[in-house]
Amino acid sequence: MLTAIGDVMRRLYEIGWITTRDGNASLRKRGSKFLYITPSGWRKTILHPEHMVKLRFGGDGELEIPDGSKPSGELHMHWLLQRKAKGTRAVVHAHPTHIVAALYRGYDMQKVASQFPEIFRYTRVGPSVAPIPAVTKELGDGTAEALGLRDGKLDYDIVAQHNHGVCAVSKDPWSAYEHVERLNHVCEILLTSGVPPEEVERRHELGQMR
Numbered sequence: 001m002l003t004a005i006g007d008v009m010r011r012l013y014e015i016g017w018i019t020t021r022d023g024n025a026s027l028r029k030r031g032s033k034f035l036y037i038t039p040s041g042w043r044k045t046i047l048h049p050e051h052m053v054k055l056r057f058g059g060d061g062e063l064e065i066p067d068g069s070k071p072s073g074e075l076h077m078h079w080l081l082q083r084k085a086k087g088t089r090a091v092v093h094a095h096p097t098h099i100v101a102a103l104y105r106g107y108d109m110q111k112v113a114s115q116f117p118e119i120f121r122y123t124r125v126g127p128s129v130a131p132i133p134a135v136t137k138e139l140g141d142g143t144a145e146a147l148g149l150r151d152g153k154l155d156y157d158i159v160a161q162h163n164h165g166v167c168a169v170s171k172d173p174w175s176a177y178e179h180v181e182r183l184n185h186v187c188e189i190l191l192t193s194g195v196p197p198e199e200v201e202r203r204h205e206l207g208q209m210r
């Protein structure tokens with residue numbers, strides 16, 4: 001499954017949802033005391049299992065960070081989402097073009113998702129995170145809150161982050177990737193349609209799909 005992290009990051013790069021050194025991901029296997037996270041600033045095109053940073057959860061739930069290790073700058077976000085995970089969990093953060101564009105244009109991601117069975121049947125979309133600078137504690141806190149984090153459990157599978165990207169969570173890296181892919185696809189459809197955010201809101205209120 002560690003190999004899948006590198007494969008997912010390469011896919012994200014190939015389709016333009018991250019630039020070379022962007023994005024990050026983590027993996028914690030069920031019951032494991034270890035968190036695997038992508039290294040800070042590493043080129044994602046050459047990311048392989050041996051490059052993943054392995055950090056140990058101490059008894060207090062804090063992570064032990066050995067001298068010289070360089071975990072992703074978004075470690076706080078990953079730590080919050082992984083520290084009380086009950087089962088195997090993968091967390092993926094990327095900058096998918098159409099999602100970020102749709103957010104910037106003013107679309108409400110939950111109201112968008114409610115109208116497309118392609119996404120609402122398989123992916124729970126949470127409220128979007130306000131514009132918060134990258135690599136800050138606040139971004140991690142805001143993302144965890146938007147995902148509905150409570151005692152390790154989450155209400156949603158993905159949330160978008162204004163002027164930035166998304167954070168998706170699932171049982172393995174490719175499943176987390178699929179949440180990103182579904183939301184990006186409906187955002188691409190929406191932007192292509194030219195329907196403005198106000199009309200999306202109106203159709204949501206009418207409950208056209210559910």
Ligand SMILES: [Zn+2]
Pocket residue numbers: 022023093094095134164165
């Ligand atoms: Zn980012």
